[in-house]
Amino acid sequence: MMSxxxxxxxxxxKVFKHKNGDFVAVDGVxxxxxxxxxxxxxxxxxxxxxxTIKMLTGILHPTxxxxxxxGLSPQKNRKEVVAQIGAVFGQRSSLxxxxxxRDTLSLFAVxxxxxxxxxxxxxxxLEKMLDIVSFSDQPIRTLSLGQRMRVEIACALxxxxxxxxxxxxxxxxxxxxxxxxxxxxxYLRNKHNMTIFLTSHDVGDIEAICDRTIxxxxxxxxxxxxxxxxxxxxxxxxxxxxRGPSLEDVLVKIYKQ
Amino acid sequence: xxxxxxxxxIIAKNSVEQKKRVIFQMANHVxxxxxxxxxxxxxxxxxxxxxxxLPFANAVWSMSAYFMVFWLxxxxxxxxxxxxxxxxxIEMYLLRPxxxxxxxxxxxxxxxxxxxxxxxxxSVAVSYFVVGLPEINTTFWFWILGVLIILILSQVLTCIIxxxxxxxxxxxxxxxxxxxxxxxxxxxxGGAWVPVAFFPKALQLFAQFSPFGGSMAVTFTMxxxxxxxxxxxxxxxxxxxxxxxxxxxxxxxxxxxxxAVNG
Numbered sequence: 276m277m278s279x280x281x282x283x284x285x286x287x288x289k290v291f292k293h294k295n296g297d298f299v300a301v302d303g304v305x306x307x308x309x310x311x312x313x314x315x316x317x318x319x320x321x322x323x324x325x326x327t328i329k330m331l332t333g334i335l336h337p338t339x340x341x342x343x344x345x346g347l348s349p350q351k352n353r354k355e356v357v358a359q360i361g362a363v364f365g366q367r368s369s370l371x372x373x374x375x376x377r378d379t380l381s382l383f384a385v386x387x388x389x390x391x392x393x394x395x396x397x398x399x400x401l402e403k404m405l406d407i408v409s410f411s412d413q414p415i416r417t418l419s420l421g422q423r424m425r426v427e428i429a430c431a432l433x434x435x436x437x438x439x440x441x442x443x444x445x446x447x448x449x450x451x452x453x454x455x456x457x458x459x460x461x462y463l464r465n466k467h468n469m470t471i472f473l474t475s476h477d478v479g480d481i482e483a484i485c486d487r488t489i490x491x492x493x494x495x496x497x498x499x500x501x502x503x504x505x506x507x508x509x510x511x512x513x514x515x516x517x518r519g520p521s522l523e524d525v526l527v528k529i530y531k532q
Numbered sequence: 533x534x535x536x537x538x539x540x541x542i543i544a545k546n547s548v549e550q551k552k553r554v555i556f557q558m559a560n561h562v563x564x565x566x567x568x569x570x571x572x573x574x575x576x577x578x579x580x581x582x583x584x585x586l587p588f589a590n591a592v593w594s595m596s597a598y599f600m601v602f603w604l605x606x607x608x609x610x611x612x613x614x615x616x617x618x619x620x621x622i623e624m625y626l627l628r629p630x631x632x633x634x635x636x637x638x639x640x641x642x643x644x645x646x647x648x649x650x651x652x653x654x655s656v657a658v659s660y661f662v663v664g665l666p667e668i669n670t671t672f673w674f675w676i677l678g679v680l681i682i683l684i685l686s687q688v689l690t691c692i693i694x695x696x697x698x699x700x701x702x703x704x705x706x707x708x709x710x711x712x713x714x715x716x717x718x719x720x721x722g723g724a725w726v727p728v729a730f731f732p733k734a735l736q737l738f739a740q741f742s743p744f745g746g747s748m749a750v751t752f753t754m755x756x757x758x759x760x761x762x763x764x765x766x767x768x769x770x771x772x773x774x775x776x777x778x779x780x781x782x783x784x785x786x787x788x789x790x791x792a793v794n795g
Contacts, residue, residue, distance in 0.1 A: 291792050334623045336789045350789075354629050362627045369624050371546040382542045385535055386630055 281438055281470050282308040282331060287340035289326050289494075300326040302494035303340070310437075313464050313471040315485035315502070323494040324474040328442050331472070332362050345437060358387065360438045361431030365446035368423070369430055372416040376407055376426040379415070380433055387434035401429040405459060421452025428459065439463065441473040445480050450523055451530050457483040479523060535630060536638055543642025558650045561599060565658050568595055586729035586755065589663040593754040596655035598724050601683070601750055603651035605644035606690045607718075610711040612636045613698030617705065622791065633784060636698070637691055670759035678762050679753045685769045690718070690747040692776035699780070702787035714744075722748020729755060740765065743772040 289301040301323040308314050316324045329335040330342055333349030333356055342349055349356040371379050377398060384394040402408045405425045410418055415426065424444065431439060441460075445453045461484060463469045475481060481488055481502060488505055490498040498508055520528075548554060569592060576588050586594075613636060616622035625632045668675045697714045701707035719725060721739040728739045728751070739745035740752060740761070746769045752758060753765075 329623060332627055334626045335791060353626075357627055358629050364623065367621055367624045369627075371542065373546045374542070378542055378545065382539065383628075385538045386628055388535070388629070 279310055280307040281310045281345055282306075282472065283341070283343040284327075284331070285341040287327065287330060287342060288338045289323075289330060289335060290338045299494050301330070301337075304491065304494070304496055305340075306489055306496065306499060308470060308472060310470055311464075311468045312487060313460075313485045314473075315481040315488045316472065316474045316491060317476070317481060317488060318491040318497075322491045324491060325442055326494075327491070328440055328472070328474055332360065332440055333357065358434065359436055360440060361434070361436035362440040363424075363427050363431045363442070363444050365424075365441070365443035368427065370415045370423060370426055373414055375410075375412045375414055376402075376418075376429065377411050379426065380429055383430045383433045389434065397433060397435075401432060404462075405429050405432075406455070419452075421448050421455065424448060424452065424456060425459070428456075432463075436469075438470040438472065441471065441475075443475055444473065445475060445477050449530075450526050453477070453479065454527055456480075460484045536634070539630070539635070539638035540642040540645065543639050544645040547643045548646045554646050554650065557603065557647050558654060561603060561651050562654055562658065565596065565599055565655065568599075569658075569662060582730070586727055587667055590666040590668075590754050590756060591727050591729075592663045593659050593666040594723060594727055594751045596659045597679075597750045597754055598722060598748065600648070600652050600655045601687065601690075601748070603644060604641070604648040604687065606640060606687055607694050607711075607715050608643070609636055609640050609691060609694040610698040610701075610707060610714075612640060613695075614701050614707050614711075617701045626788075626791075632788070633695055633780065637695070640691075666754050667756050668754075668758055669756055674759065675753075678758060679750065682753050682762075682765060682769070683750045685766070685773065686747055686749040689743060689769050689773050689776065692773060692780060693718070693743060693747055695780055696776065696783065699783045699787045702790050717744040718747050721745040723751045724748070728752065741768045743776070746772050 284307065285305050287301055287304045288299070291298045291300055300321075304323070304327060316327060318324050326335060330337050331344060331349060333344075333353045336350050344356050345359050347356050369379070369383075370376075371382070380398045380401065381394060384397060389397060402411050405428060407422075407425055407429060410422055415423060418426070428444075439460075445456055448456065457480060460471060460473075464471055464484065471484065473480065473485065485502050488498070488500060488502045489496055498505070500508065572588070572591055572595065576582050576591075582588075582591075616625065616636075622632065625635050628635065630638075665672075670678075693714060694711075697710045698707060700710045704710065721728070721742055721744040723729075723739070728736055728745065731739060740749075741764075745752075746765075749765050749769055752761060755761070758765075
């Protein structure tokens with residue numbers, strides 16, 4: 276059920292000061308996202324996607340403009356906001372390399388103030404949901420990239436957040452792991468009505484998960500459309516294409532066999 | 533409080549998984565301790581008047597105390613800040629409901645915990661077997677209580693000093709020179725190179741009442757006049773802790789607003 280806006284961004288601007296001059300990473304971006312929406316923020320490298328997601332999660336302070344997440348400023352009310360959001364950054368890790376996933380998950384559960392009685396139950400339900408059970412006793416350093424990503428997502432979900440932010444979550448994953456990740460995010464969207472906001476260079480992620488796509492370039496929004504209507508922006512002619520399975524689908528089937 | 537202890541426990545568990553590292557560190561510790569002991573003994577034989585300033589047993593215990601807290605590794609807070617700022621990994625910590633500075637303090641304490649406990653046991657054992665207990669003008673239990681109070685508070689002060697030095701990284705990008713300066717000042721005025729009892733009088737006073745000496749005040753707890761110095765040492769450390777906390781609060785709010793992590 277879609278209802279209230281959970282993310283509101285007005286005229287957001289971020290300027291990085293460098294010795295060689297200022298760099299405008301985000302230049303007057305405005306949008307709002309309702310509860311339960313799954314939105315992709317896409318664009319070429321340096322377009323301002325990651326900077327935007329970092330301002331939404333309270334990591335970076337905007338140069339000007341306004342950000343509200345669940346009605347709060349992520350910068351002024353950092354602790355209240357992070358207690359209600361989950362975030363996974365594909366190029367970074369929150370995991371403790373020498374310990375099994377269960378220990379990192381329990382640390383996150385304690386940090387988020389989950390009652391002691393609930394911690395075991397929550398960890399075991401996430402292990403089942405994200406298919407972590409088979410390697411939950413192995414040290415993180417022995418896991419594959421795909422398995423680590425599942426644990427990262429479990430950490431981000433431990434406190435049952437209302438919004439999940441993902442910055443290039445499928446980076447470096449093979450197609451099987453990518454597919455598992457997409458299925459996981461579809462499940463969160465469909466079963467938990469979770470608001471998902473992601474940045475990705477992988478069109479497959481966006482098609483599979485996101486209802487809506489915001490395209491940014493040079494720090495500005497150039498399109499904000501339902502994902503399945505994006506083609507209208509460029510199609511001048513109507514044409515019908517009949518295709519077999521994509522190469523990606525073929526490889527997934529071969530790997531699974 | 534519980535969150536902090538649990539954080540330290542999990543990090544300690546993560547670091548002790550590399551048992552060989554801790555064993556190697558402790559072997560280093562004993563070698564350094566025995567080597568320093570041998571040098572001190574030699575210097576005391578060369579300069580007979582030294583024992584009037586500080587008896588040999590007290591000098592040995594003072595040095596042991598320094599090595600003991602060395603392995604807790606609180607000085608590594610600055611390095612953790614620097615690594616996070618330079619790699620951009622700081623953003624992962626800012627997504628958590630505990631403040632970044634606290635997380636780094638817990639990480640460093642957790643990583644140094646087993647080494648500190650092992651080093652303490654070894655320091656006490658080696659010093660006791662080599663020179664017996666130091667001569668302190670008070671009862672044994674008052675001395676132990678005083679040592680514990682000064683040990684805890686001086687390490688709190690050390691944390692604050694290195695947090696402040698780490699926070700300079702938000703402006704300098706590489707806070708290593710600041711860390712070098714601060715750690716050397718702490719070593720000099722904490723009596724790591726030469727016991728403070730051998731310093732000229734004015735420098736002795738500066739060492740005992742500066743934040744740098746205060747952060748290593750545990751070495752002064754091994755001096756014969758520790759009971760007489762205790763109230764002043766305590767006041768000095770508490771004073772610098774309060775000043776330091778105010779500075780951390782002031783500097784950190786500006787530092788995080790300045791953070792720039794590119795895509």
